[in-house]
Amino acid sequence: MLDTSVSVSQTSCCIVGGGPAGAMLGLLLARQNIPVMLLESHMDFDRDFRGDTVFPSVLDVVYELGLIEKLMKIPHTKISKLSMQTPKGVISLADYSRLRVRFPHATILPQPNFISMLIEEAKQYPHFQVLMGAQVDGLLLENGKVCGVRYRGQSGRGEIQAQLVVGADGRFSRVRKMAGLEPQFAEPTMDILWTRLSRKPSDPELATVIQSDKGILSVSPRPDIWQLGYPIPKGSYARVHERGLEALRRSIASIEPLFEERVNEIKDWKQVSVFSIQTYCLKRWYAPGVLLIGDSAHAMSPIAGAGINLAVQDAVTASNILGDKLKAKDVQLADMEQIQRARMLSVKLIQNHQQKLQKRLVKPLEKEGTPLSLPLMMRVFFSIPFLRDIPMRVLLFGLRPVHIKA
Ligand SMILES: Cc1cc2nc3c(=O)[nH]c(=O)nc-3n(C[C@H](O)[C@H](O)[C@H](O)COP(=O)(O)OP(=O)(O)OC[C@H]3O[C@@H](n4cnc5c(N)ncnc54)[C@H](O)[C@@H]3O)c2cc1C
Structure with a gap:
């Protein structure tokens, strides 16, 4: 006989999604002795490449949590400068070492390790x-207010009744859709x-x-x-694919000669993943009983690697x-309006900056040989360190740095 029983639980805050936003919020609320249930559709946090740049502002938060030594044990690299090499020379875009902050560098580390560390602590x-393995597919409603979620888990269907549901379920957020909060996408320019x-x-x-006259490469x-x-x-991925893997290998090698031989390590298209850049910011991040944070509220371009950082800053503010x-x-x-x-x-501000840069970057890509x-x-702006520091500060810390209150 078909088992139609539904397990029902109760909590204060039900978080949907165990990415950087959900994991950080879960830990921060648990530290305040607030009952939290976090539902993650996957069985683990091990994904293919995702954003993995952790800015000084997030390192500060990790320090405030007393976890900085644990984090530094995760294999990582530190970067303190962003620059762009063009045929006319190198342009310095940002120099984190000029900041008078606790961690004047960004840290690049695997996102799954970062999230696992937060969850283990929580x-x-x-x-x-x-x-884990709990896919949220419905919202519970009472008098037009969200009061929980329905999910399909490892041992069947379940419901969680909660005072507040937080959708931290990423750019394809189901919670967002079910709450009727539709994003308006910015004009797409590149993948x-x-x-x-x-x-x-x-x-x-x-x-x-x-950047060379053959194309552009970001290197991390x-x-x-x-x-x-x-x-x-x-x-244009179909066109790139049609030209073949050898053409892609040659293009990469011609942009950066260091990779001349190493491009042969790319033997299959399976080693190449396409990231479709879509950016948006919701007009309203909340509805009665439900709040959206991280990518579900605002998906960013990967330019400058701000995604994890904004997700964590949202979680701290929330x-x-x-x-x-x-x-x-x-x-x-x-309260939710205050968070937004x-x-x-x-x-x-960051999206605006990214969009402008993308438009500049895409021109030489559309017609090979067009200089960036x-x-x-x-150019004048980036040549004056004091001026160059302004967008860097906004990118790294936002308009106001966030700190853990409790
Ligand atoms: C392929 C890829 C490459 C990226 N590259 C960069 C980059 O170079 N630089 C950069 O800054 N950012 C990048 N990003 C974005 C960056 O990873 C995100 O900005 C950041 O992870 C946002 O965190 P989040 O917690 O809001 O959402 P996510 O990290 O997307 O986490 C959402 C979580 O919710 C879970 N989930 C989704 N739906 C459900 C459901 N119905 N029920 C339960 N769980 C659910 C997902 O499994 C996931 O674990 C990339 C993202 C992707 C996908």
């Missing part, structure tokens, strides 16, 4: 529960092909972005690999504002 608190090549201890430092050092991003005009409210069972729409207000401008043109104003 499990130390008796009010924290995590359900990125990700691939990786081996890195030797004797390799020189490379610019973060390398991991302990033993180079993570490469190869931007292409939006929707925890600071909601902690006492959840304890008092008194979460109001105004605290975060929205930083998100919009940075307007005079921009």
Whole structure:
């Protein structure tokens, strides 16, 4: 006979999604002795390449949590400069070492290790529960207000009744859709092909972005690999694929000669993944009983690697504002509006900057041989360290740095 029983549980805050936003919020609320249930659709946190750049602002948060030594044990690389190499010379885009902060560098580490560290820490608190392999597919409603979720888990169907549901379920957020909060997408300009090549201890430092008359490459050092991003005009993957793997290998080698031999490590298209860049920021991040944070509220372009950082900053802001409210069972729409207000401008400023850069980058990609043109104003701007520091600060810390309140 078909088992139609549904397991029903109760909690204060039900978080959907165990990415950086959900895992951080889960830990921060659990530390305040607030009952939390986190549902993650996958059985583990091991994914293919995702954003893995952790900015100084997030390192500060990890320090405040007392976890910085644990984090530094994860194999990582540190970067303190962003630069762009063009046929006319190298342009310095940012120099983190100029910042008078606790961690004047970004850290590149595997996202699954970062999330596992947060979840393991959260499990130390008796009010924290995590359900792996639990796919949320419905919202519970009472008088038009969300009061929980329905999910399909490892041992059947379940329901969780909660004072607040937080959708931290990423760019294809189901919670967002079910809550009727539809995103408006920014004009799409490009996609990125990700691939990786081996890195030797004797390799020189490379610019973060390398532009030649053959194309553009973003280069990011991991302990033993180079993570490469190869931007292409939006929707042109089929054309790139048709030209063949050898053409892609040759193109990468012609942009950066260090990879001349190593491109042969790319033997199959399976080693190349396409990331379709879609950016949006919701007009409203909440509805009665439900709040969205991280990518579900605002998907970013991978340019400058801000995704994890904004997700974590959202989580800290949400925890600071909601902690006492959840304890008092008194979460109001105004509290969620306050979270959105605290975060929205930083998100919009960064998206705006990314969109402008993307438009510049895509021109030489559409027509090979077209030089990447940075307007005079921009070149002057980047040549003056004091001015260059302004967008760097906004990117790394937002308009106001976030710190853990409780
Ligand atoms: C392929 C790829 C490459 C990227 N590259 C970069 C980069 O180079 N630089 C950068 O800054 N950012 C990059 N990003 C984005 C970056 O990873 C995100 O900004 C960041 O992870 C956002 O965190 P999040 O917690 O909001 O969402 P996510 O990390 O997307 O986490 C959402 C979680 O929710 C879970 N979930 C989804 N639906 C459900 C459901 N119905 N029920 C239960 N669980 C659910 C998912 O399994 C996932 O674990 C990339 C993302 C992807 C996918």
